[in-house]
Amino acid sequence: MHLDYPDNPLIEFLYWLINTPGLGGIMASVVGGGILLAVGATLRWISKGGQALEPEEFAYPTPALHSHEDTG
Amino acid sequence: MLKADQKDKDKLIKPLFETGRTYWVTIAILLAIIGWALYMYYRQLTLGMKVTGMQRPVYWGVYMVNFIFFIGISHAGTLISAILRVTGAEWRRPITRVAEAITAFALIVGSLQIIIDMGRPDRLLSVILNGRLQSPILWDVLSVTAYFLGSITYLYLPVIPDAALLRDNLPPYSPAWRKRLYSIMALGWRGNRTQWIRLEKAIAVMAVLIIPIAVSVHTIISWILATTVQPGWHSTIFGPYFVVGAIFSGIGALFIAMTIVRWKLKLEEYITEKQYNNLGLIFITMSAVWMYFTYAEHMIITAGQEVYEFPVLTSKLWGDYAVSFWVMVALMVVSFWIMVIPRLISKTAKRFLVFQPRFTTGAVLLAVVTGYYLVTDSTIPGLSGINPETLFFLVRGSLLVELLFVGLGVAKWFKTRLVAATTVAGVMVVIGMWLERWNIIIPTMTHPYLVSWAEYHPTITEVALTAGSVALFIFMFLVFFKLFPIISIWEVAEGRVIDAERAKVTIPMPEASGIKERLRGKGIRKARG
Amino acid sequence: MAKWSMVIDLDKCVACQGCSIACRFENNTPVVSPEEAALGRSILWNEVFPLRSEGEAAIASAQAKFLTRPCMHCEDPPCIKVCPVGATYKDDEGIVRQNYARCIGCRFCTVACPYGVRYFNWYEPSWEEGMDTHLNPDRVAGRGDLEGPAIRPKGVVEKCTFCIHRHHKAIARAEAEGREFRNSDYTPACVQTCTAKARFFGDFDDPNSTVSRLSQSRRAFRLLDEAGTSPKVIYLHEG
Numbered sequence: 039m040h041l042d043y044p045d046n047p048l049i050e051f052l053y054w055l056i057n058t059p060g061l062g063g064i065m066a067s068v069v070g071g072g073i074l075l076a077v078g079a080t081l082r083w084i085s086k087g088g089q090a091l092e093p094e095e096f097a098y099p100t101p102a103l104h105s106h107e108d109t110g
Numbered sequence: 111m112l113k114a115d116q117k118d119k120d121k122l123i124k125p126l127f128e129t130g131r132t133y134w135v136t137i138a139i140l141l142a143i144i145g146w147a148l149y150m151y152y153r154q155l156t157l158g159m160k161v162t163g164m165q166r167p168v169y170w171g172v173y174m175v176n177f178i179f180f181i182g183i184s185h186a187g188t189l190i191s192a193i194l195r196v197t198g199a200e201w202r203r204p205i206t207r208v209a210e211a212i213t214a215f216a217l218i219v220g221s222l223q224i225i226i227d228m229g230r231p232d233r234l235l236s237v238i239l240n241g242r243l244q245s246p247i248l249w250d251v252l253s254v255t256a257y258f259l260g261s262i263t264y265l266y267l268p269v270i271p272d273a274a275l276l277r278d279n280l281p282p283y284s285p286a287w288r289k290r291l292y293s294i295m296a297l298g299w300r301g302n303r304t305q306w307i308r309l310e311k312a313i314a315v316m317a318v319l320i321i322p323i324a325v326s327v328h329t330i331i332s333w334i335l336a337t338t339v340q341p342g343w344h345s346t347i348f349g350p351y352f353v354v355g356a357i358f359s360g361i362g363a364l365f366i367a368m369t370i371v372r373w374k375l376k377l378e379e380y381i382t383e384k385q386y387n388n389l390g391l392i393f394i395t396m397s398a399v400w401m402y403f404t405y406a407e408h409m410i411i412t413a414g415q416e417v418y419e420f421p422v423l424t425s426k427l428w429g430d431y432a433v434s435f436w437v438m439v440a441l442m443v444v445s446f447w448i449m450v451i452p453r454l455i456s457k458t459a460k461r462f463l464v465f466q467p468r469f470t471t472g473a474v475l476l477a478v479v480t481g482y483y484l485v486t487d488s489t490i491p492g493l494s495g496i497n498p499e500t501l502f503f504l505v506r507g508s509l510l511v512e513l514l515f516v517g518l519g520v521a522k523w524f525k526t527r528l529v530a531a532t533t534v535a536g537v538m539v540v541i542g543m544w545l546e547r548w549n550i551i552i553p554t555m556t557h558p559y560l561v562s563w564a565e566y567h568p569t570i571t572e573v574a575l576t577a578g579s580v581a582l583f584i585f586m587f588l589v590f591f592k593l594f595p596i597i598s599i600w601e602v603a604e605g606r607v608i609d610a611e612r613a614k615v616t617i618p619m620p621e622a623s624g625i626k627e628r629l630r631g632k633g634i635r636k637a638r639g
Numbered sequence: 640m641a642k643w644s645m646v647i648d649l650d651k652c653v654a655c656q657g658c659s660i661a662c663r664f665e666n667n668t669p670v671v672s673p674e675e676a677a678l679g680r681s682i683l684w685n686e687v688f689p690l691r692s693e694g695e696a697a698i699a700s701a702q703a704k705f706l707t708r709p710c711m712h713c714e715d716p717p718c719i720k721v722c723p724v725g726a727t728y729k730d731d732e733g734i735v736r737q738n739y740a741r742c743i744g745c746r747f748c749t750v751a752c753p754y755g756v757r758y759f760n761w762y763e764p765s766w767e768e769g770m771d772t773h774l775n776p777d778r779v780a781g782r783g784d785l786e787g788p789a790i791r792p793k794g795v796v797e798k799c800t801f802c803i804h805r806h807h808k809a810i811a812r813a814e815a816e817g818r819e820f821r822n823s824d825y826t827p828a829c830v831q832t833c834t835a836k837a838r839f840f841g842d843f844d845d846p847n848s849t850v851s852r853l854s855q856s857r858r859a860f861r862l863l864d865e866a867g868t869s870p871k872v873i874y875l876h877e878g
Contacts, residue, residue: 055243059725062241062248069252073259080263080312084270085297087305095301097112097275098600099310100607158762158793159744165679167755169746229744229759229794233724236743240724247723247747338751339717339866559863560708561755562688564679 112271112301114279115603117379122595123276125375127284129592140585147578150571151226159229161571167561168552172572173227175547176579178331179359180220181254182352182543186360187213187261188324190389192317201388203605204380207598208367210265212360215586217258219579226575246334253326260323264316267309271600274299291593328356335550341418342411342554351403358396359543361389365536367587369529371596380597386532390449393535397446404442404546421557430565431553434545441542444517445535451521452531459522470519477512480505641822642733643801644843645830646853647707648875651837654705656687658829658838662709665802665828667774667788669764682758684799685709685829709829710735710756710799711862711870718748718757727796733843733871734801740785742795749796753866756798763793777804801840802827822848843871 043049055061114123154161164171190209194202225231241248273295280289299305332352335343365386372381411423426435459465483490484505493501524531556564662668662685671681689703712735719727719735726741727748737757749757766774779787787804791797809824822842830838841848850873853859858875 057242057244057725059240059242062243062245062251062723063238064241065243066238066241066248066251066255070255070259073256077259077263081297084267084305084308084312085299087308088298088300088302090302090304092302092304094303095112096303096306097114097301098271098603098607099306100604101611159759160675160680160761165761166749166758167679169749169759224745227745229746229796230742230792233741233743236724236741240726240741242723242725245721245723245747247721247745251723334747337721339753340750555750558755559753559866560706 112275112278114275114599118599118603119279121375121377121380122597122599123279124281126276126592126595127281127288133588133592137585137588140581140588143581144578144585147574147581150574150578154226154571154575155231161569163567163569163572165564165566167558168555168564168566170227170551170555171566172548172568172576173223174551175544176576177220177223177227178352178547178551179544180216180223180579180583181327181331182356182359182547183363183540184213184216184220184257184261184360185324185328185353185356186216186364187211187264188320189357189360189392190364191264192320192324195313195317196321199388200605200608201384203601204377204382204597205364205368205385205389206268206601207265207594207596208371209360209364210261210268211587211590212363212367213261214258214265215583215590216363217254217261218586219583221254221258222582223579246330246337249330250327250334253323253330257320257323257327260316260320264313264320267313267316268598268601269295269594270297270299270309271301272595272598274301275599276595288593325353328352335554340554341416341557341559342422343550345407345410347403347407347410351400351407354396354399354403355543355546358393358400359540361393361396362536362539362543364389365393365532366540369533369536371591372529375596377597380602383528386528390528390532390535393532393539394446394449397442397449397539401442401446404439418557418559421563422553425553425557426549430556431549435549438542438545438549441538441545445538445542447517448521448524448531449535451517452525452528455518455522455525457525459525464515464518465522467519467523470516470522473512473515473519477509477516480509480512484509640731640844641842642844642871643712643806643825644733644841644850644854644871644873645709645712645801645827646839646850646859646873646875648835648837648839648853648858649704649706650858650875650877651835652705652707653835653837654687654707655834657832657834658685658707658709659683659687661828661832662799665775665788665805666800667790668797669760669791670766670770675761680761682760682797684756684758684797706862708754708756708862709827709872710801711754711868711872712801714869714871715867717751717753717866717868721747721751723747727798732806734803734806735798736786736800736803737796737798738784738786739789739791739795739797740783744794744796746796753863753868754870757796758798759796760791760793764791777808779804779807802829 043053150161162171162173187210190202191206195206225234228234237247237251241251243249273292277289277292277296280292329349329352332348336345336348338344368381368385372378408423408426411419421429425431455465463469482488490501490505493504496504524534552566556566663670663683666684668682668684675681685707687705687707689705712733714733716727716729716735719729722728723745724741724743726738726743727735728738729735744759746759749755749759765771774790775788777787778789779785780789785791787800787802805827806825810820813820813824822845826840830840839849839853841850843850843854845851853875854873856875858877859873860876861870861873863870
């Protein structure tokens with residue numbers, strides 16, 4: 039009944055990966071931290087967009103805004 | 111300076127700064143419930159988990175049910191905003207904000223359930239310090255973290271232009287801290303072309319990313335159960351079954367929120383019957399898929415001849431959990447009925463006797479009488495001569511027919527009341543889905559392999575913490591929508607412009623294609639519009 | 640490296656529950672009030688109970704078959720796979736252990752175990768006056784570790800450890816006496832106390848040990864073999 043895994047370094051490595059306490063936390067931190075960094079960067083990018091030298095301001099996207107999309 | 115429409119100003123911005131007494135009374139009641147729950151939780155912390163109804167073998171109870179339920183509710187936002195955004199469904203615009211807020215707050219409350227359920231919440235950080243990737247709990251930590259951060263961002267991105275609008279359109283009597291709040295939240299939003307294009311890109315990317323994350327979240331929650339060998343849980347169907355159930359209950363919660371918001375803030379012009387109708391069609395689909403999965407799950411156990419799974423199944427069908435199981439089924443069937451049948455009945459159905467109110471009233475009265483005889487098991491006058499077995503089927507059969515007539519009458523009544531029908535169905539499904547989670551967890555827990563079978567009765571602590579969780583959810587919802595407009599102003603404004611543009615476009619009928627001939631053949635002379 | 644295993648001869652067992660009591664005193668298992676016990680909160684690392692299939696009538700007529708159940712110390716333990724923090728683990732000699740200092744009390748392992756051998760501390764353990772001064776002083780403790788008979792805090796899971804502290808003591812004694820550790824030096828309390836001499840303990844990997852030879856018996860079976868856990872507790876029963 040007992041599952042005997044083949045003696046394969048890859049399988050041993052994968053088992054070590056899932057079975058070692060702490061690695062899960064590192065992975066969670068990487069995922070969480072990565073998302074936070076990406077979100078922060080995106081928000082900065084959007085905010086920085088305000089520095090472009092464009093006189094028009096739109097309260098909401100209008101066809102006038104989108105018609106220039108291909109050129110801008 | 112960004113300028114808001116006068117209509118949006120009156121309907122969406124003004125209520126943010128004018129607070130009625132009902133609002134404060136509601137907040138006070140909610141805070142009282144939350145306070146009660148906090149006190150009960152403090153008791154649980156000091157006295158231990160013995161204040162709950164849990165024991166051996168029922169190691170997981172109402173907290174786990176609430177956890178799965180709330181995370182399920184959180185799927186409302188993903189479905190509505192992400193899927194509808196990706197597919198470009200225009201009618202989504204007025205309801206995206208409500209849906210996304212439900213996601214964020216339900217996730218907070220749902221994750222809280224795990225901490226409430228832990229025997230050692232002080233060691234929470236250990237999950238990070240010593241986290242083992244083999245445990246499904248770690249998978250949950252990963253996917254719920256990703257989903258939470260993603261949905262908060264997804265809620266926030268469309269708020270940016272609205273915060274800027276608010277910053278620039280504050281009524282003169284608004285307090286200074288609000289100006290500061292909106293300025294910070296707007297992140298220096300100017301609304302120039304580059305910013306708009308970047309924002310729309312970010313939202314589009316988020317919408318695509320959040321869909322697989324949302325699917326993973328409820329799949330993994332189901333795997334917490336399905337990766338064990340406990341009778342009734344070890345099933346491959348659990349992943350999709352839970353995801354469908356989650357979306358289903360999410361739409362139910364969204365219906366309730368939509369209706370309350372629409373009614374309280376008089377937003378009939380924004381949230382129209384179109385939203386109810388289209389969302390209702392998705393709801394009907396989800397209902398059908400959910401029923402299919404539920405049937406499949408129980409059907410396979412019935413055919414499996416597993417000695418340990420049978421007691422779990424029979425406890426649901428006619429044992430200890432028959433009430434919660436059949437109430438769940440009834441709620442789902444009735445909600446399906448009032449969503450589907452009114453759509454099928456003709457407007458002129460009143461011609462037929464079965465749809466007339468007096469007929470329905472009669473059927474209700476008869477059903478009550480029949481039900482009374484059935485429940486009390488008393489003898490029916492005049493029918494004592496009939497063979498008891500025949501009578502058994504006669505009484506049940508006539509009750510079924512009477513209920514069918516009641517259903518038809520009710521369906522006729524709901525025909526002209528789409529919002530009412532949808533909201534009632536939403537309430538039913540939210541309750542039904544909570545019961546579904548209960549029916550999955552508790553019967554398996556009470557019927558383990560070796561330990562003697564047990565019963566589980568939630569205590570006042572568990573009731574308090576459940577009530578507190580619901581109250582916290584509503585509280586966060588109310589506070590958030592006192593600060594930010596309940597409807598995404600810019601998205602609705604954009605939708606108005608798109609509608610206006612579309613109305614101008616006329617497509618000429620192609621002469622050579624023969625379409626005209628075919629239309630004429632069907633008796634249509636001119637194409638409409 | 641030994642692979643510790645237990646054989647229980649149900650045909651010899653008289654269901655005296657001596658093993659349960661010995662275990663309780665050896666491992667400082669907290670006593671619960673009758674009210675809490677009725678709620679299903681008693682903690683018995685080694686439980687003796689009638690089989691469900693026997694029914695009430697069989698118990699009343701003293702014909703029931705009883706099962707005495709320590710932890711199975713599975714080769715493939717479902718509890719270890721689900722633990723998010725590694726508070727439960729299988730050591731080099733195949734014993735499934737539980738670290739009270741790390742357990743977060745999520746109760747996933749108690750749910751995952753098909754044998755129900757894992758117990759949760761629903762509240763702070765307490766003993767009657769007089770009893771509390773006669774607790775087993777043995778400890779298996781280290782930095783961030785708290786195992787075996789150590790007093791459990793509330794909110795953590797505990798379970799049978801094959802009296803792991805006795806193992807540690809036996810090794811220490813052999814060392815102090817300047818001799819090799821022999822497998823017979825180490826015996827869990829339930830095996831030592833068994834009235835009917837129905838329990839055997841030893842190294843499963845040694846083909847000449849009692850447990851190895853008994854496990855070859857035609858009467859040998861494992862509990863819930865279909866759960867795929869490969870238990871290291873082997874039962875003997877006629878038929």
